[in-house]
Amino acid sequence: MLSFPLLSVPEHGFGCKTANYTYRILSHHQNRKLNRLLGQNILNFNQNLLGDFNPKFARTVCKSCGIVSGVFIAPNYGYPLKVSNFSCDKLGSGKLRANQRKGGLTVWSKAALNVEKVVESEGGGGRGMNTNKDFDSIVIGSGIGGLVAATQLAVKGARVLVLEKYVIPGGSSGFYQRDGYTFDVGSSVMFGFSDKGNLNLITQALAAVGCQMQVIPDPTTVHFHLPNNLSVRVHREYYDFIEELTSSFPHEKEGILKFYGECWKIFNALNSLELKSLEEPLYLFGQFFQKPLECLTLAYYLPQNAGDIARKYIKDPRLLSFIDAECFIVSTVNALQTPMINASMVLCDRHFGGINYPVGGIGGIAKSLAKGLVDQGSEILYRANVTDIIVKQGKAAGVRLSDGREFFAKTIVSNATRWDTFGKLLKEEAIPEEEQNFQKVYVKAPSFLSIHMGVKAEVLPPDTDCHHFVLESDWTKLEEPYGSIFLSIPTVLDASLAPEGHHILHIFTTSSIEDWEKLSRAEYEAKKQLVADEIISRLEKKLFPGLRSSIGFMEVGSPKTHRRYLARDEGTYGPMPRRTPKGLLGMPFNTTGIDGLYCVGDSCFPGQGVIAVAFSGVMCAHRVAADIGLEKKSQMLDAMLLPLLRWLRTLA
Numbered sequence: 001m002l003s004f005p006l007l008s009v010p011e012h013g014f015g016c017k018t019a020n021y022t023y024r025i026l027s028h029h030q031n032r033k034l035n036r037l038l039g040q041n042i043l044n045f046n047q048n049l050l051g052d053f054n055p056k057f058a059r060t061v062c063k064s065c066g067i068v069s070g071v072f073i074a075p076n077y078g079y080p081l082k083v084s085n086f087s088c089d090k091l092g093s094g095k096l097r098a099n100q101r102k103g104g105l106t107v108w109s110k111a112a113l114n115v116e117k118v119v120e121s122e123g124g125g126g127r128g129m130n131t132n133k134d135f136d137s138i139v140i141g142s143g144i145g146g147l148v149a150a151t152q153l154a155v156k157g158a159r160v161l162v163l164e165k166y167v168i169p170g171g172s173s174g175f176y177q178r179d180g181y182t183f184d185v186g187s188s189v190m191f192g193f194s195d196k197g198n199l200n201l202i203t204q205a206l207a208a209v210g211c212q213m214q215v216i217p218d219p220t221t222v223h224f225h226l227p228n229n230l231s232v233r234v235h236r237e238y239y240d241f242i243e244e245l246t247s248s249f250p251h252e253k254e255g256i257l258k259f260y261g262e263c264w265k266i267f268n269a270l271n272s273l274e275l276k277s278l279e280e281p282l283y284l285f286g287q288f289f290q291k292p293l294e295c296l297t298l299a300y301y302l303p304q305n306a307g308d309i310a311r312k313y314i315k316d317p318r319l320l321s322f323i324d325a326e327c328f329i330v331s332t333v334n335a336l337q338t339p340m341i342n343a344s345m346v347l348c349d350r351h352f353g354g355i356n357y358p359v360g361g362i363g364g365i366a367k368s369l370a371k372g373l374v375d376q377g378s379e380i381l382y383r384a385n386v387t388d389i390i391v392k393q394g395k396a397a398g399v400r401l402s403d404g405r406e407f408f409a410k411t412i413v414s415n416a417t418r419w420d421t422f423g424k425l426l427k428e429e430a431i432p433e434e435e436q437n438f439q440k441v442y443v444k445a446p447s448f449l450s451i452h453m454g455v456k457a458e459v460l461p462p463d464t465d466c467h468h469f470v471l472e473s474d475w476t477k478l479e480e481p482y483g484s485i486f487l488s489i490p491t492v493l494d495a496s497l498a499p500e501g502h503h504i505l506h507i508f509t510t511s512s513i514e515d516w517e518k519l520s521r522a523e524y525e526a527k528k529q530l531v532a533d534e535i536i537s538r539l540e541k542k543l544f545p546g547l548r549s550s551i552g553f554m555e556v557g558s559p560k561t562h563r564r565y566l567a568r569d570e571g572t573y574g575p576m577p578r579r580t581p582k583g584l585l586g587m588p589f590n591t592t593g594i595d596g597l598y599c600v601g602d603s604c605f606p607g608q609g610v611i612a613v614a615f616s617g618v619m620c621a622h623r624v625a626a627d628i629g630l631e632k633k634s635q636m637l638d639a640m641l642l643p644l645l646r647w648l649r650t651l652a
């Protein structure tokens with residue numbers, strides 16, 4: 001007979017440090033039966049997060065304490081999700097010891113411990129939580145955009161509820177653990193994470209909730225390996241970088257200094273402002289009053305792109321291609337399509353505050369923000385999959401989860417992409433005209449094929465840099481799928497992320513979802529292996545001979561993986577201009593055509609990137625706070641500025 005409560009955090013089993021487990025995998029039939037019995041919650045969870053991963057159930061017996069408990073396993077999912085205290089004596093078939101099988105079962109106990117700790121301390125699914133609480137704001141999603149909006153609102157005195165579909169916070173800036181490795185889900189380059197100036201938005205967001213993280217300075221933002229053996233290291237020291245670049249392009253020294261000099265002009269203007277919502281007129285006009293020159297500088301560059309400005313000063317096509325590569329790594333488009341403000345932000349911050357890596361991995365940022373949020377008296381629920389935004393009398397009033405629970409608040413903030421928010425979460429409403437315009441001007445940027453790898457340390461030459469960008473022979477392949485390769489080796493900075501004598505390689509390359517659809521499971525797996533093999537061969541040839549034979553652990557994610565785990569439409573990493581954009585002019589801010597509904601994240605101004613979404617979080621929190629009476633606002637000025645901004649966007 002089967003009896004069990006629904007998903008819960010176990011008191012024994014994985015929590016017991018001396019435990020030595022055996023696992024019994026259930027037969028397909030038993031698995032289905034258990035699945036049925038586990039009810040709606042787990043079925044939803046299973047469908048939404050695991051897709052075709054075919055989850056299984058097993059039981060664990062802790063040999064130290066003898067406790068029998070059930071585990072919900074998804075191969076490749078990383079760690080078991082636990083259903084504690086069910087008895088299933090008749091369910092065993094075939095014994096399996098931990099660490100004896102490749103894939104999801106090998107490496108889970110460490111991950112399970114850590115993930116459960118996070119969940120335990122901050123909500124654990126919130127079953128039994130009172131859904132009638134009165135919230136000022138509900139934030140859908142706990143990516144950095146959502147978390148910054150939530151924490152900023154909480155410190156202003158708002159009661160916030162964050163609903164996250166996954167089991168830990170962070171979205172694409174999350175982490176996962178396997179075989180003793182701690183992997184960053186996304187890449188490991190953190191802008192805005194220094195202790196200087198006004199643009200260190202990640203540091204400021206953490207400080208706002210009383211958190212400070214230890215960081216390791218990265219001496220080289222990225223090492224470019226480009227056609228015709230052009231090798232450029234972007235040193236932390238600006239003049240070291242300029243010297244290295246001009247040594248390859250001595251005839252363009254003046255142009256180089258002028259182009260990057262113009263970037264500094266913009267960066268310095270940005271850095272002089274207090275950053276808040278550009279949709280809030282009291283603040284915006286106040287900044288114009290206090291810093292007129294800086295604001296006019298920014299207004300002047302708002303509709304401009306980096307490629308046009310580079311062409312004013314630089315003629316050598318190879319150097320212009322290098323500027324394209326500089327922009328591509330932060331916008332996935334070339335310089336002609338990259339807004340000048342965004343380019344300036346990243347091309348200067350890496351020298352001003354420098355790139356700094358948090359000790360213990362990128363995932364620590366989201367974990368700290370989530371903890372800070374709870375410390376402020378707000379709440380975060382995991383495994384809370386929002387399927388609907390509830391609109392009452394034209395105003396966003398609440399959300400519905402896949403398990404049927406409903407939560408209500410004065411305002412709703414969506415950290416899902418604008419495509420997901422308006423295409424999926426708002427079911428009854430027609431897509432507002434402004435969103436239709438946004439979708440005309442911007443398309444979904446491609447997703448990534450990513451490889452997380454553990455390798456023997458000897459394969460890396462001494463003094464290997466942390467981040468690399470590789471485009472071997474043909475500049476025209478820069479923007480093509482699989483054309484260029486991004487590589488991060490965070491263990492160069494923080495060795496604690498891998499077992500002793502090993503390094504982490506996180507490799508990614510752009511890839512579109514269409515490439516991965518309509519494949520059988522076997523074809524899909526074979527394709528992942530094939531693409532990964534090609535990339536490994538390219539890296540062996542260009543950077544690390546013997547790479548293949550040094551691999552101890554490897555996991556390949558496709559755009560489908562990104563879609564599944566991050567709930568991002570087509571696995572996209574944000575918006576990309578359909579044609580040459582007018583700089584940042586066309587990017588929507590946080591308000592939407594639906595009263596009470598706001599968006600935050602990379603499909604809002606200023607776009608992709610952790611620091612960019614952090615800024616969007618700061619802006620969003622300010623605008624929401626003004627609308628719910630926690631910040632000053634002027635209805636008359638609002639009525640002038642918001643339509644003006646809307647009109648400006650139509651010019652893009």
Ligand SMILES: NC(=O)c1ccc[n+]([C@@H]2O[C@H](COP(=O)([O-])OP(=O)(O)OC[C@H]3O[C@@H](n4cnc5c(N)ncnc54)[C@H](O)[C@@H]3O)[C@@H](O)[C@H]2O)c1
Binds near residue numbers: 170387
């Ligand atoms: N340092 C780097 O280089 C780096 C690394 C990773 C990511 N990034 C950037 O981070 C940006 C994304 O940040 P973001 O904050 O906009 O989004 P995100 O995708 O990181 O987070 C969105 C979160 O919302 C959750 N979610 C989505 N739909 C939901 C629903 N219906 N119900 C509940 N939860 C839901 C997802 O599970 C996810 O946790 C990307 O643009 C990328 O450029 C940068």
Ligand SMILES: CC(C)=CCC/C(C)=C/C=C/C(C)=C/C=C/C(C)=C/C=C/C=C(C)/C=C/C=C(C)/C=C/C=C(\C)CCC=C(C)C
Binds near residue numbers: 187191486609
């Ligand atoms: C409103 C009107 C009309 C007017 C007004 C004027 C004014 C005042 C204006 C102002 C403005 C402002 C403030 C703005 C701001 C902006 C910002 C802050 C921006 C930012 C941005 C950022 C970004 C974009 C970032 C990005 C990044 C990224 C994406 C990253 C990535 C990375 C990676 C991928 C890595 C690589 C790796 C390797 C190589 C390995």
